[in-house]
């Protein structure tokens with residue numbers, strides 16, 4: 001069985017016993033093959049792999065799915081054991097926030113208010129605060145984050161850079177189902193019909209990539225993605241579909257870019273994104 005600890009005291013003792021480099025994979029549990037890819041990447045790069053499993057109340061809005069978010073610790077531990085994880089930290093809420101919800105939170109800056117932050121006010125304050133706390137508690141050499149949550153990855157990179165955190169942030173490409181759907185713990189909420197509608201997100205991204213490969217400009221790439229998302233049959237409702245530069249900065253987009261989408265499928269909100277390479281203008 002993998003070594004699992006629930007308190008910061010137990011974590012400190014177990015962490016002190018790890019010699020060599022440590023790679024951390026932070027999760028909210030309900031592990032799937034996307035998480036397993038992060039575990040493998042950590043296994044390859046670090047001497048020890050430490051996984052955190054914590055559904056962080058700070059990043060959920062009052063009408064979001066904190067209460068019904070899937071909690072499957074036994075199955076998660078089995079996945080960790082198979083992946084050769086050395087240590088799992090799965091704290092209860094009062095261990096992470098013994099004083100209750102913290103009044104001091106990290107400010108993600110303007111990007112934190114855009115895209116995901118527009119639909120989920122306070123989301124990135126909650127994410128960056130818990131990521132920083134987990135970095136302090138686990139003291140990793142490397143930390144692995146999925147590109148599926150591209151804005152989160154971008155903001156974590158900025159935080160580590162801006163606040164001089166001595167951890168290398170490693171981005172891991174998105175793992176998809178054979179039909180294109182990005183793996184996500186929230187896919188478990190989808191009915192069979194919603195699962196079909198959810199394919200609209202990756203279909204939009206694929207159409208954008210295909211348009212860019214044909215040499216279309218940014219406007220035409222975005223238009224192609226919109227058409228593919230909404231062929232008149234989908235039950236998915238678009239939140240945003242944007243083409244930005246790879247740092248998610250506003251302004252004209254050229255060369256390497258990122259196409260990002262968020263949509264509601266029934267009561268479930270899903271996100272996805274892809275790299276886009278815009279041909280140089282003639």
Ligand SMILES: Nc1ncnc2c1ncn2[C@@H]1O[C@H](COP(=O)(O)OP(=O)(O)OP(=O)(O)O)[C@@H](O)[C@H]1O
Pocket residue numbers: 026027028029034035037038144145146147148149172173174175176182183184185186187
């Ligand atoms: N399909 C995927 N491919 C690569 N990384 C992923 C994938 N899904 C999640 N991750 C990464 O795993 C880490 C933990 O994510 P989390 O536990 O929130 O899972 P999730 O599937 O993204 O859940 P949710 O449905 O809440 O978005 C994050 O760094 C996230 O980007």
Ligand SMILES: CC(C)(CO)[C@@H](O)C(=O)[O-]
Pocket residue numbers: 026027028054056059127130131149152
């Ligand atoms: C990084 C994270 C574990 C912080 O709660 C969460 O946002 C996630 O699972 O992507």
Ligand code: BAL
Pocket residue numbers: 059149152
């Ligand atoms: N996967 C990012 C965490 C969240 O949606 O709450």
